[in-house]
Amino acid sequence: MKKREKKAWEHDIENLVHSFLNRTIYEKLTEDILSSIPDVTLEQAVIDNIQAKISPDFSDEYDVVTKLSTGRQAVYATFYLECEVCNGGFSQFFYNSISVFAEDALYGFERIGAVKLSALMKQAIILYKENKREITEKEDETIEGYHKFYSDNPLNKLDDIFYLLIKEENLSTLRINYIRNNPNEFLD
Template identity: 45%
Template sequence: MDDMLKFFEDFQNRTIYKKLTPEILKDIPNDQLEQTIYDNIYEIIGYDYENEFQNVQKLTKGQQAFVSTWLVEVEVNNGGFNQFYFNSSGQYAYMAVDGFETVGALKFAELMKEANKIYASIKSDLEKFDDSTLESFSESYKENPLNNLDDQFYDQDKAEPLWKFRVKYIRENIDQFITK
């Protein structure tokens, strides 16, 4: 239990950079790089969730790739593609295709294209579950063709971890993440 407490304490007390320089990024270990980038992006755009997507669109191509693919990964790992589209993160669906391609995660890009195609075909059917209740949300998973893509995503991430694509891209395109 002490390890878990230390983890949360370290997370709460992590350094959040308002500005990132090549020197700072060079010194951040790979296992902390994504959180550093995520924190910095939200320092830039703020926590204005109503305008989040518009603010992300103003970022560099690399930052957009990072945010969109990070959100897909977080949502799919938490509740599958169904959850991704159900939540506000779904607005990043097409940006994520570009994001996966940008960071070189081409199999994830193809999977995202397939998810977008399926979602477009069932979107009107899913709208009946959008009444803000947990019961309806749970019902939306029944016979949902997006569920089939979840395992493909997990298997692909196991074979080629998504975080490695993003870290490699950040390291090779550091100028996309420098802030002033």
């Protein structure tokens, strides 16, 4: 890469990071605000709105989220499941505390119309439950423990299928369409 191209690329990344860190976080969503948010930032705006209701240490995350509308639960659970699986696979999702939202993600996929992802999530939950003892006995909250947990984990075989399905079903678009078609589920 030429020096000039690298500088432009680094500048683009810096701008993206700056924009993200300085984005507007709506503690309350109204119909006017929701309709004014462009699709490209809509999911993040809804996630930020939900997180604004959660304590900074996330100790009340599950209680807060499960008291919200089913639409908000669907967006939150599927968004974070996607983040975790795309970062480290289903193994990472079930390893981390966000896994308490596994069933919520399953129903969330159904709710927004991601039929194939819902079926895959059901398969992941069953596989995890069937192998939970063997999988979790490797956990010890160390890097080595995580690597043991991750290696030869039966959930790993579902990762590539997930990556294909989020594109095939256009997961982000499904969430955006759900929010646009059901705005009352996202208003404060």
